Amino acid sequence: MQDRKDPLTYKGAGVDISAGNEAVRRIKRLVAGTRRPEQIGDIGGFAGLMGLPAGVADPVLVACTDGVGTKLLVAIALDRHDTVGVDLVAMNVNDLLVSGASTLFVLDYIACDRVVPERIEALVSGIVDGCKQARCALLGGETAELPGLYARDHYDLAAFAVGVVERSKMLGPTRVRAGDVVLGLNSSGLHSNGYSLARKALLDPAHAGLSFDAPLPGDPAGRSVGEAMLAPTRIYEPAFAALRGLEHAPLHGAAHITGGGLLENPARALGDDLALELDLSPVVLPPVIAAVAAQGVGVRELLRTFNCGVGMLLYVDPAHVDVVRAALAAIGEEPSTLGRVVPRAAADAPQVRLSGAAWMHGAVEVE
Numbered sequence: 324m325q326d327r328k329d330p331l332t333y334k335g336a337g338v339d340i341s342a343g344n345e346a347v348r349r350i351k352r353l354v355a356g357t358r359r360p361e362q363i364g365d366i367g368g369f370a371g372l373m374g375l376p377a378g379v380a381d382p383v384l385v386a387c388t389d390g391v392g393t394k395l396l397v398a399i400a401l402d403r404h405d406t407v408g409v410d411l412v413a414m415n416v417n418d419l420l421v422s423g424a425s426t427l428f429v430l431d432y433i434a435c436d437r438v439v440p441e442r443i444e445a446l447v448s449g450i451v452d453g454c455k456q457a458r459c460a461l462l463g464g465e466t467a468e469l470p471g472l473y474a475r476d477h478y479d480l481a482a483f484a485v486g487v488v489e490r491s492k493m494l495g496p497t498r499v500r501a502g503d504v505v506l507g508l509n510s511s512g513l514h515s516n517g518y519s520l521a522r523k524a525l526l527d528p529a530h531a532g533l534s535f536d537a538p539l540p541g542d543p544a545g546r547s548v549g550e551a552m553l554a555p556t557r558i559y560e561p562a563f564a565a566l567r568g569l570e571h572a573p574l575h576g577a578a579h580i581t582g583g584g585l586l587e588n589p590a591r592a593l594g595d596d597l598a599l600e601l602d603l604s605p606v607v608l609p610p611v612i613a614a615v616a617a618q619g620v621g622v623r624e625l626l627r628t629f630n631c632g633v634g635m636l637l638y639v640d641p642a643h644v645d646v647v648r649a650a651l652a653a654i655g656e657e658p659s660t661l662g663r664v665v666p667r668a669a670a671d672a673p674q675v676r677l678s679g680a681a682w683m684h685g686a687v688e689v690e
Contacts, residue, residue: 337470339438346443346466353447357454357461361427371462373428373485381490385424389414390481393518397552399477401535404442406555407480408449409456410515413556414581415484416457417635420563421577421592423494424486426457431464435478438468446480449555456558459484492572496594499576501666503638505589505601506647506658510634512609514556516582517628521552521611524618531618540617542610551611559635565650566637573643580630586689587627589636590674593664598672601662604679606632613682622683631680638664 333340347367354366363372375382391410398407408431416426431450433443443466454461473479513521525531525548531540535549542551559579566574576592589599608616612629625631637658639647644660651658667674673688 337437338468342438342440343466343468346438346440349440349444350447353444353451354461357451357459359427359460362460362462366461366463368463371428371430373460373462375487376427379487379489382487383424383490383493385419385422385486385488386484387415387418388481388483389418390479391515393522394513394515394552395478395480396522397518397535397549401549401553403553404445405449406553408446408451409453409555409558410449411480411482412450412453412457412484413558414515415482416453416459417556417559417579417581419484419486420559421494421579422486422488423492424488425564425567426459426484426486426560428460428462428485429454429457430462430483432467432481432483433464433478434467434469434473436468436470436473436475438466439476442478446478450482453555453558457560458564459486494574494576495592496576499592499594499597499638499664501597501664502641503575503664504641504644504660505599505662505664506637506639506644507606507633507661508559508562508635508637508656508658509557510580510609510630510632511557512551512554512611514581514630514634516584516630518552520620520624520628521615524615524620525552531614539610540614544610554611557634561654562635562651562656565654565656566647569643569646569650571640571643573640573647574637575640576638578636578638580633580635584625584627584629585631585633585677586623586675586687590689592636592638593674595670596667597674598665598667599662599675600665601675601677602679603631603633603661603677603683604681605659605661606680608632608680608682616682623687626677626683626687633661636661
């Protein structure tokens with residue numbers, strides 16, 4: 324006769340339902356601070372409900388999804404999880420903004436090897452912080468405990484965002500035209516792109532070989548490598564909110580400088596018959612990106628991988644640039660005038676031309 328075994332349980336298999344319930348209890352009070360007037364009910368149901376804002380004529384819903392990428396490995400290594408939630412919201416909201424939309428809500432998805440309530444609380448506190456900056460609701464989410472799929476204490480984040488814009492106020496290629504002035508809004512550093520390259524350049528012993536607690540070379544703020552790498556992505560909702568109500572609708576388009584950097588993103592707001600000439604001389608390369616560049620990363624690779632100090636481009640009616648600049652200055656934003664939209668010379672001519680920055684050592688063109 325076989326010896327009697329202990330009962331087989333879900334917790335014994337690696338999933339702790341009680342820990343999950345404790346995590347939900349902790350985050351409920353955080354999420355309440357993101358509630359919008361259009362929200363129906365509270366979190367805890369099977370789905371979140373949200374009405375459309377009143378007064379939006381011919382509303383168009385805008386949706387996107389994104390994650391944080393290998394920046395999470397920095398958070399895990401430093402055991403600091405309260406900032407990457409901001410990144411998660413930012414990467415979605417900034418994509419919505421360029422269409423002219425304001426964000427209604429975000430849904431988050433956290434997948435991990437095991438639920439540690441304190442860690443989930445820290446992650447959600449960052450997501451809530453990001454939602455408050457973006458003036459949107461955290462409408463709901465999911466925490467999935469997946470033992471065997473993730474390494475010990477590893478996790479992944481994803482989010483889904485939905486916004487709304489009046490059809491007549493949509494931004495993008497149909498509105499951007501030759502002569503529009505291009506303004507740049509500063510980034511806060513790496514944001515959430517290029518971390519596989521940044522980690523290799525800064526941390527690998529074959530390259531800079533720095534530790535997370537080492538001083539970041541050339542950083543006037545005296546931050547450590549880890550602090551600089553965890554700096555949250557900027558959320559540009561305040562800048563767009565300052566421009567939405569301006570007379571004459573002077574903002575025609577925008578480009579979020581995310582994956583693909585300054586080489587690939589600017590043209591996404593242009594029609595095929597337009598081109599962009601950018602002078603990056605007013606832009607200061609963030610110290611963390613300069614430190615990566617110092618490890619032998621070429622100019623084109625930098626421009627294609629990182630934002631290089633510009634997190635958002637605005638395409639503005641030239642007759643109203645001063646009004647736009649004043650509105651941005653009123654909220655503490657300091658935009659740089661970086662260039663102009665021009666007619667494209669030919670169908671096969673480069674659509675983006677970058678020049679001006681000393682570190683570029685010449686001009687770079689993008690077809």
